[in-house]
Amino acid sequence: MSQQQGLAPRKAALFLLDKVTTEGKLLSELIGEGALQHLTPEDRARAQRLAIATLRGLARADRMLARFLNKTPPTPVRNVLRLCTVELAGGEAAHGVVNAGVELVARNKRTQSMKGLVNAVLRKVADEGPDGWARLAVPRMPGWLRKPLKDAYGPQVIAAIEAVQFAGAPLDxxxxxxxxxxxxxxxxxxxxxxxxxxxxxxxxxxxxxxxxxxxxxxDAAAALPVQIMAPKTGEKILDLCAAPGGKTMQIAAAGAEVTAVDASAGRMARVRENLDRTGLQAKLVTADAFEVTTDGFDAVLLDAPCSATGTIRRHPDLPYAKDGSEFGALIDQQAAMIDHALTLLNPGGRLLYCTCSLLPDEGEVQIDDALARHPGLTVERDALDVPGVDPAWRTEEGGLRLRPDYWAERGGMDGFYIAQLRKPA
Structure with missing residues (x-):
């Protein structure tokens, strides 16, 4: 690969990094808006991999770079250094990476005067190599997230979660x-x-x-809610907040009549593409979940909007795009959505509630509170008896708590909370 060929995905990855670290954008948003559309499929995939790897190792890259910098450079230059440091740590050829870093800085009029600095620093990083990188500590989650999780699970569990997050995620x-x-x-x-x-x-x-x-x-954790729900042929099931459609397809593949609802037209288009590719059928409704008033469903799957703190091993941009300020509003929204979903169920119907969150307030506490608000509502503990579910993952109120450090030797899993509720007959 020539230097020019290798520059396009690096430049695109740098654009993603700048948007995440300076504007709090999520990679999924940026990619959905077409940030990589100008690239070939191969370069698109490489740019995404580079951005994800850099975000995953950002704290470690900063630690390594601090040894060779007298002061922190402007963010565009700092992100070039971070990107190239992660590449060098991964064993990429030093000559190509250093030259690419210098070229990226040189192409920006505001940063071209720092070519010499970038060249000198990256050569020192290259001398350290993967061995120097490996000696550095595993990056920690930011304090706004680490503290509540440490309070919930303890320091040893959090360290194990951070190790899995840093290692990255296989493809399920x-x-x-x-x-x-x-x-x-x-x-x-x-x-x-x-x-x-x-x-x-x-x-x-x-x-x-x-x-x-x-x-x-x-992700294997995201596939469990529908397994626990156990949809049956002919059942009428509502999938609220359905995009990107994985659970919708599971329900449809089981033979149920599924209605999938999501507020985002763009995300719903992706659900349609996935259904068309897999040859599965579902009724798609683009609407806010609270706008759905049709009742008579045998089951409702509510994968509620949440902090997504369980998905950092796959989405390392999250800690940099969020600050925890939205937690309170999300928790209130989740409670309201549980209450609304229950009104859409037939008597005796079941509500499968789940979130891809590690925060108990978005999981265990929500179920405790829902049971207190709705006399006669019960938790179906036996629904958790599905293959592969470790009894140790069960929680006191009758749900399932999944953590990234489970199956660590296999690559971990997303953090998830799952519980099935039964409406009074």
């Missing part, structure tokens, strides 16, 4: 048909809960079975 697939046949085509490991896990999967759209719609990408 939910297979529409025979998982052993998919494994034969794709390789990987069939997890105890039935998901297929791939390490170093590469470009998803080029994998066998993608075009045929044999599977879809879905």
């Amino acid at each position: 697939l939910t297979v529409k048909g025979d998982v052993t046949a998919a494994q034969a085509a794709l390789g990987g490991e069939v997890l105890p809960t039935g998901s297929l896990r791939l390490h170093d999967a590469g470009q998803v759209s080029s994998l066998p079975g993608f075009e045929a719609g044999d599977w879809w990408v879905q």
